[in-house]
Amino acid sequence: MMLPMGAEPVADQRLRILHLEDSAIDAALVAEHLSRSDLACEIRLVSARASYAEALAADSYDVILADYAVPGFDGLAALDMARTLAPGTPFIFVSGTLGEEAAVEAVRRGATDYVVKHRLGRLAIVVQRAMAEALAHAGQRAAQAALRESEARLRLALDAGRLGAWELDLRSDRLNASPTCRADFGQSPDAALTAADLRSAVHPEDRERMREVMASAIAQSADYDVEYRVVQPGGEVRWVQVRGRPTYATDGTPLGMAGVSLDVTERKLAEERLVLLMREVNHRAKNALAVVQSALRLTRAADLPSYAQMVEGRVAALARVQTLLAADAWTGADLRTLLEGELAPFLGDGRRAAMSGPEVSLPATVTQPLAMAMHELATNAVKYGALSTTEGSVAVAWAVEQPEEGCARLRLRWTEVGGPAVAGTPARRGFGGRVLDGTVRMQLGGRVSLDWQPTGLVCELDVPLAASGDERMGRVV
Secondary structure, three states: OOOOOOOOOOOOOOEEEEEEOOOHHHHHHHHHHHHHOOOOEEEEEEOOHHHHHHHHHHOOOOEEEEOOEEOOEEHHHHHHHHHHHOOOOOEEEEEOOOOHHHHHHHHHHOOOEEEEHHHHHHHHHHHHHHHHHHHHHHHHHHHHHHHHHHHHHHHHHHHHOOEEEEEEEOOOOEEEEOHHHHHHOOOOOOOOOOHHHHHHHEOHHHHHHHHHHHHHHHHHOOOEEEEEEEEOOOOOEEEEEEEEEEEEOOOOOEEEEEEEEEEOHHHHHHHHHHHHHHHHHHHHHHHHHHHHHHHHHHOOOOOHHHHHHHHHHHHHHHHHHHHHHHHOOOOEEEHHHHHHHHHHHHHOOOOOEEEEOOOEEEEHHHHHHHHHHHHHHHHHHHHOOHHHOOOOEEEEEEEEEOOOOOOOEEEEEEEEEOOOOOOOOOOOOOHHHHHHHHHHHHHOOOEEEEEEEOOEEEEEEEEEOOOOOOOOOOEEO
16 A cells, blocks of 8 residues: 555555565565455565665655565664655564564663564464555544644634633632733733632623623523623723633533623724714704704894805805715814804905914814804804995904913904995894804803904904813814
């Protein structure tokens, strides 16, 4: 039977035997005894070191038979050469000079068995037994190789998924944890992690729930799946998801649990951000609808087209604000960008509209009311003020003041010149004035002043950059 170098024999096929023997008579006796058995053999006979080494290098064999004493080449040297060139191949000494001590040393060095020449009747049995052992060893090695490969794939999967592995003995409370699992619970990957360490690392408010879920899984023979907070040695709190499955003795006694751990802190934070964002969006949507409702209710116009135009302008301003907020995940908006949206048609070369001031990031709670106030000022300027003529212009200047106590405040000045002559403060406050008062004073808790000078309107706003109940502060970039 021809096999690749180092491969194992396969049952019920023709055996290829390499026989090292310098005596032709003894070689013939070996061949005769093997032929009398049920073994189908093909024997290659060599008689010296060179031919033996050549045969091992050129081919592979199921069994090697060797005389212990070959002129110029002793049996142990032949055994060592076989272990190097044909590892795993059964090696049997067939010799008339092999004493007990030599036989023990040969087996210690790796020989499979030995047969003395005056008892060749045992040879076939010894060969068959050696083949059976070789097949068993081959199966064992294959199983071990498959196990190593499986463990390597498992480690790769665990590492790729950032999963820690753990195993708990419920009888001794002994815990075996992988380096990743130990890191999940705030331990060094090289440090030991006991079951007591794990339980003490769990946030005090989550320990009872962890125990309840584990007890339920064991009692119901169900999967264990729980998420809880872990307090790191430095005080940092992280979230860990732990999954496992209990094991039982044949009589139903719980033996242990095994499973995986995963740091899910980023997911939990994302979930919290999503909840906050949804609340913010819901709040903003309600505010937006309230503004639209107010605009519809309070807008006055001489005819339907004028009414539609005014409402469309206010809704468009509201839509621009929503776009600005969405672009920054509803965290706020840039003041200059907000003003550019209202004054874009007049910015051009800077003659009709000009802006000056630092870059200011407005909190989300301030952005929408302030945008509506700016829209009303711009609309009033286009309809009645400086931007209603070709020579008029608007200048917007602002600064941020940070008092020793309290939040920062935005000071904004809107100045119109070159428009129609102003006869003084209007006798009746229009919708725009009511919007300014409602947004700046009532919604933002700020102050607004309107100075109707002969050259045009001067409006000053003083707005806190954190609305009531909102801790987020506006900042100068």
